Amino acid sequence: MILGHTHCLNAVSRTVERSQNITTLPTFNHCTHLSRACNIVTVRNTIEIEAKRTVSARVARMLASMDEGSIAANMSGGSTIADTPEWKALQEHVAEIDKTHLRDLMADERRCMSLIKESEGLYVDFSRQRVTAETVKLLVNLAEAAGLREKIDGMFKGERINSTEDRAVLHVATRARRDQTIMVEGKNVVPEVWEVLDKIKSFSDKVRNGEWLGATGKPLTKVVAIGIGGSFLGPLFVHTALKTEPSASKQAAGRQLNFLANVDPIDVSRALKGLDPEETLVVVVSKTFTTAETMLNARTVRQWLKSHLGPDCVSKHMVAVSTNLKLVKEFGINPENAFGFWDWVGGRYSVCSAVGILPLSLQYGFDVMQQFLMGANNMDDHFKNMPFENNLPVLMGLTSLWNISFMGYPALAILPYCQALSKLAPHYQQVSMESNGKGVDMNGKALPFETGEVDFGEPGTNGQHSFYQLVHQGRVVPCDFIGVVRSQQSVYLKGEIVSNHDELMCNFFAQADALAYGKTPEQLRSENVPDYLIPHKAFTGNRPSLSIMVPSCTAYTVGQLLAMYEHRVAVQGFVWGINSFDQWGVELGKVLASKIRTMMNQSRTKSRVILPSDGINYSTARMINKYLEGKTQLLYPEGHDTFPVDLL
Numbered sequence: 332m333i334l335g336h337t338h339c340l341n342a343v344s345r346t347v348e349r350s351q352n353i354t355t356l357p358t359f360n361h362c363t364h365l366s367r368a369c370n371i372v373t374v375r376n377t378i379e380i381e382a383k384r385t386v387s388a389r390v391a392r393m394l395a396s397m398d399e400g401s402i403a404a405n406m407s408g409g410s411t412i413a414d415t416p417e418w419k420a421l422q423e424h425v426a427e428i429d430k431t432h433l434r435d436l437m438a439d440e441r442r443c444m445s446l447i448k449e450s451e452g453l454y455v456d457f458s459r460q461r462v463t464a465e466t467v468k469l470l471v472n473l474a475e476a477a478g479l480r481e482k483i484d485g486m487f488k489g490e491r492i493n494s495t496e497d498r499a500v501l502h503v504a505t506r507a508r509r510d511q512t513i514m515v516e517g518k519n520v521v522p523e524v525w526e527v528l529d530k531i532k533s534f535s536d537k538v539r540n541g542e543w544l545g546a547t548g549k550p551l552t553k554v555v556a557i558g559i560g561g562s563f564l565g566p567l568f569v570h571t572a573l574k575t576e577p578s579a580s581k582q583a584a585g586r587q588l589n590f591l592a593n594v595d596p597i598d599v600s601r602a603l604k605g606l607d608p609e610e611t612l613v614v615v616v617s618k619t620f621t622t623a624e625t626m627l628n629a630r631t632v633r634q635w636l637k638s639h640l641g642p643d644c645v646s647k648h649m650v651a652v653s654t655n656l657k658l659v660k661e662f663g664i665n666p667e668n669a670f671g672f673w674d675w676v677g678g679r680y681s682v683c684s685a686v687g688i689l690p691l692s693l694q695y696g697f698d699v700m701q702q703f704l705m706g707a708n709n710m711d712d713h714f715k716n717m718p719f720e721n722n723l724p725v726l727m728g729l730t731s732l733w734n735i736s737f738m739g740y741p742a743l744a745i746l747p748y749c750q751a752l753s754k755l756a757p758h759y760q761q762v763s764m765e766s767n768g769k770g771v772d773m774n775g776k777a778l779p780f781e782t783g784e785v786d787f788g789e790p791g792t793n794g795q796h797s798f799y800q801l802v803h804q805g806r807v808v809p810c811d812f813i814g815v816v817r818s819q820q821s822v823y824l825k826g827e828i829v830s831n832h833d834e835l836m837c838n839f840f841a842q843a844d845a846l847a848y849g850k851t852p853e854q855l856r857s858e859n860v861p862d863y864l865i866p867h868k869a870f871t872g873n874r875p876s877l878s879i880m881v882p883s884c885t886a887y888t889v890g891q892l893l894a895m896y897e898h899r900v901a902v903q904g905f906v907w908g909i910n911s912f913d914q915w916g917v918e919l920g921k922v923l924a925s926k927i928r929t930m931m932n933q934s935r936t937k938s939r940v941i942l943p944s945d946g947i948n949y950s951t952a953r954m955i956n957k958y959l960e961g962k963t964q965l966l967y968p969e970g971h972d973t974f975p976v977d978l979l
């Protein structure tokens with residue numbers, strides 16, 4: 332019992348020490364280290380007393396508010412990765428690292444050399460992480476204790492590692508080479524993958540070369556991709572990355588790809604604005620084909636097409652990407668015009684399936700997208716085969732886990748110094764936060780530590796003029812800096828001392844060192860900064876970051892980056908012992924929205940006031956009634972569609 336307490340209170344103390352630098356405190360009611368044998372009330376009192384002695388009043392208050400139930404609920408048996416000696420060794424190692432400053436660590440060139448990895452054309456520099464060779468060794472030990480190698484192999488072998496949905500996790504198969512073999516339950520799935528890819532090539536070629544025409548005989552040069560979440564963010568990331576890439580943009584000449592994700596009618600209006608329905612092809616992208624937002628948007632756009640082109644236009648103007656071909660047919664899309672994928676591809680991991688490859692091939696041509704698939708496949712091979720010490724996604728996953736679980740830094744800023752990568756952060760937000768934002772392990776046991784990280788980001792240098800202040804002098808937020816050697820676009824003005832891209836990259840190099848080194852009061856004094864300003868102008872430094880440099884931002888390297896970040900998330904989840912491939916946390920809100928939808932319909936059609944007795948709380952009922960009073964939307968006119976004003 333004492334051991335358990337000591338361990339938990341160490342975590343508490345560390346967190347409180349850093350509490351100026353983090354957003355949330357850990358969930359102490361997940362303390363599984365409390366001995367089951369001891370009396371629950373005594374446990375709580377002991378922690379309270381200890382906590383008051385060792386940590387701040389804020390944490391003590393939190394602990395005091397824990398009820399017996401929450402402690403008891405988490406005292407079930409079984410162990411987690413946090414019970415292993417390898418985890419504990421890392422916890423103890425934190426004290427060693429706390430004695431160091433990055434300023435000194437960076438002076439050790441041998442250390443830096445061992446932390447810079449060059450592989451697959453990528454240059455990845457871990458030297459500004461708060462780690463030493465010893466930390467890496469301990470992290471690799473932890474990975475081995477967690478069975479990381481077996482788990483990676485299990486994923487590639489098509490084992491049903493998504494246990495709560497009883498599914499394999501094989502997005503790697505969607506970018507497999509034609510001659511690769513990836514078995515799922517005794518069957519090689521690669522031929523099926525290529526059957527769909529061949530169909531995408533043939534269809535996108537026909538649309539692009541004018542063989543496939545719209546209902547009125549016009550070429551379909553505009554594409555609207557309707558989808559949300561994983562059926563949107565990955566394709567948007569890749570589309571944004573390739574827009575200004577010279578060879579891809581040449582292929583896209585005269586073509587346009589718009590996305591429609593939000594159920595907000597404003598998004599409908601913006602996605603369709605300026606489009607001629609006669610020249611527009613609509614791709615409905617939904618793994619399930621049941622997502623409320625996507626289906627309402629699909630019905631809305633179908634109506635927009637029909638109202639302009641007549642009732643029979645759907646077969647020429649609408650195609651679908653889904654695993655649910657039955658619902659595609661019921662929607663009215665010819666199954667011949669549907670592009671399938673499989674339940675072993677998770678939504679947020681689906682950009683390499685038809686979800687991304689169809690709309691992107693329509694825009695850039697299949698050959699460009701094949702380069703993208705090859706880049707992702709290259710990173711898959713690297714991830715599968717490379718020893719942990721030189722495995723880029725493994726090292727990224729382990730160092731981020733170190734930051735989150737041991738150093739107490741729960742966020743990550745993704746800062747590409749490349750405008751083309753501006754949608755990496757929103758995409759990665761879903762991949763990371765939906766995958767690893769979990770509270771229980773694979774067996775449903777509450778975890779004694781928090782998982783997941785808070786991801787956000789903006790391209791540099793924009794972020795520098797926005798939120799970097801906090802990152803430099805406020806909370807500690809580990810950063811991923813991503814730079815590109817050769818820009819997609821080159822500008823070098825006569826008379827300027829550097830090119831525009833060099834100017835951008837000067838910032839990329841500077842920011843990582845500014846975070847690591849900071850600026851001391853002594854330095855400021857030597858610059859004659861007045862005393863009263865010294866505390867304001869000092870930078871503590873010692874703030875960790877990762878620097879990634881890619882040779883150029885092409886379809887191939889974008890594929891590599893995508894897969895590297897996907898696998899980073901898998902590594903974290905595998906080591907924490909959670910299921911990174913389900914997403915039950917998104918369900919509750921959907922169920923409540925559906926309940927409110929029914930009430931809203933009754934209220935709109937029968938002018939009925941919503942009451943708490945309808946099974947809704949007072950505050951929500953009152954707020955909905957207030958909304959309904961606003962009369963921003965009148966009763967739906969019988970038999971008429973209303974479109975956003977812009978599209979009327």
Ligand SMILES: O=P(O)(O)OC[C@H]1O[C@H](O)[C@H](O)[C@@H](O)[C@@H]1O
Pocket residue numbers: 559560561562616617618619620621622625678679765914917
């Ligand atoms: O592709 P769909 O079935 O329409 O799903 C779209 C999205 O909706 C869900 O709410 C999930 O949280 C996402 O993981 C998914 O990508």
